[in-house]
Amino acid sequence: MNYEREQTEVVVVGGGPVGMLLAGDLAQQGVKVLLLERLEEISTRPKAGTFHTRTVATLARRGLLRLQPDSSSDYNVMDYQPFHFAGYPWLEVRGHSVEGPITLGLGQSDLERVLEKRALTQGADIRRGVTVTEILQDEKAVKVRYTTAQEEHAVSAEYGVGCDGARSLVRSSGFSVTDYPPTTWSVTCWAVVGNPRQLPPGWNTHPRGVTMVNLNPYGHSRISVFEFDGPASERRSPLSVQEFSQSLDRVLGQHIELSGVQYLDRLSDFIRIADSYRSGRLFLAGDAAHVHPPLGGQGLNTGLQDAVNLAFKIVSVIAYGADPSLLDSYDAERRPVGEAVVDNSRVQALLMNPAAEFSPMRSFFNRMLRETDVHDWLSDQISGHGLHYPTLHTTDPNIHEGRAGEFLPNITFSVSDGEISVAEALSDGKALLIVSAGTAITAQAVLEKVTHPRLRVLIPDEIPDGLPQAILVRPDGYIAWASSHLDNGVVTATHTWLGGSVR
Structure with a gap:
């Protein structure tokens, strides 16, 4: 395969929100960028939908959101909004009111459409329906092989970025990782509830597990069930309606009639983080760099911040001759953020376990978070508001x-x-x-x-x-x-x- 047939400056593998934001930022500054995405079109499957204050500000500062201050134009004024930690209402997240809402509900697919349109408008080359098969690098270039329905292709670039998710091919091309095996499992779906009064809304702890329900009495509700009897034995097999219904019934101790079940999925508390976000000319961002359970909406928010941090540094090096060592600051600044998310995700998984042995820990956290300084520190960890690059x-x-x-x-x-x-x-x-x-x-x-x-x-x-x-x-x-x-x-x-x- 002749990798000199096509050349670009940056190749981005993965066209979810993180990859699209990165490609748009690069293209906006004149960097030639090629984005390769497996899916033919944006998935409408419900995914992340909670965006925290720092992400809201980041998107607004790219002209992607038009927001008015929540309550005050004084940049010193802080707003607070009820949130949760490990499913318990112990936490409020906060942020400067001049940035807009403290949290924003927005479907991931809606955001992806906006980010893709922006990237295309800025001049990014986006190719969908392709399968990346090989990623190599040497001291001069990154070399990527990919296939379409018709033929094989090869491209070389100065740098490559893996935004290709939890099962990242880029990550497997020279990155070492630290894993934390799963200890629990959960299932989720969207369904119409026969008797909505049977299903408690929000986060609720039961003797045999935890439920999280976005209840809609007039249509489909989002239902998640967490069980703590060890990792699921069939983690990779498709989830059936029967399995989901059995899990929900076990945890609630009664049968819940469901219909119109869709978007079934399995999750766990499995965690993986790359030991470095950089390997030579390759970088990782988003879920490719850090995999953790979706607690507190931290995954996508963290990934979008990865993208904007890395993009401007690549522009500085490629387009304006900055010292290439500047790119080392990406790992130095962003990996500690990923580590912090991993740490608090592991703590949340423990606190959610309804077993009696974890009750003292829950009581301790409940008391501790009544202290203003402790509460605000944790709040800022979850929302990103307190991020300060050392x-x-x-x-x-x-x-x-x-x-x-x-x-x-x-x-x-x-x-x-x-x-x-x-x-x-x-x-x-x-x-x-x-x-x-x-x-x-x-x-x-x-x-x-x-x-x-x-x-x-x-x-x-x-x-x-x-x-x-x-x-x-x-x-x-x-x-x-x-x-x-x-x-x-x-x-x-x-x-x-x-x-x-x-x-």
Whole structure:
């Protein structure tokens, strides 16, 4: 097979939401990207549907969501919304009200359609109905072989990204992993409930298991059943209506009449995480990098954040000559997030077990989460609101250590030609330098050095109290550099994160 027949800059394997967002971000900045997806069309099977505050903000900042502040335009105001941890109503998630809703209900297939349309509009080459059969790499390129219904194809690229899900072929092409074997199992479906009064809505713990029900008395309800008598013996076989009904009846202790059953599925608490998200010229994102039970809606949210983190760094290296070591920061920043999700997923699986031996643990967590600091820390872990990238810290004494690495809220600034929000300023995928008018006057010489095709400069009349007077924001919304005054440190930071030359 001649891999030189077709060349691209980045090949993305997998066209779910993570792959589509990544491809769109790359194409928006002029990187030649090829996305290979097995499915002929977007699946309508219900999947993830809860998007947390950081993901909502990320999508809004790409112009994919048009949202109004939930309650206040003050970026310091926090909103709270009831949520759960391990199925118990112990938790509220929180976020800045200026970003829109704290959680957003949106079908995964709806999001995929929006992301695919955006990627195509930006110029990504998307090929559906293909099967990737081989992935190789050497010191110069990634080489991918794939088939269509008619023939075999081969493509080479500078980098490859596996967004191909829990059974990732890319991950099996040179990545080591850490596995946590399953200890429990669950089944889920959509069905019409004969007598809705028999089925308690929401999360409920029973002597023999747990149920989670999105009850619809007038149509199909989503029903999930968790049992804790060990892993299922038939994890890979299709789930039958009879099996599901038997599991539901066992846990509830009574027969529930169901009809119109569809979208049957098996799940477990099996966990797998790649030991590194990078292997040479290959990267992993989303479920390809971290597999865990769908508790708290963390999987897809984490994967989308993987995509935006990796995309802007690949652009910096390919298009603007940034040091390739910048790509190492993807693993350094994102894998700890995946580890944290794995850890809290394992804890939730234990807390959900109704066995008496776990009751002291549940009581302890219940009491502990009444402490505000503990509650807010865990809330921020689940929603991503508290994410702070430690790799952005610096020893420069002029840098505001408490701000570098933070996600800049969606503040609206007054500038010479009107008002502009952070979300609006970042919508073109570029980085953002915000310098107060007074600081810009005193540091004009430095400001003239900070020029880059991927950098937008805002000079607002003033910057709100409590914020540094000069802030460099990465394309993913995180603060790369911040100081009380503008100096050559911002020039170095710009070249580090964005690259220093144009191809």
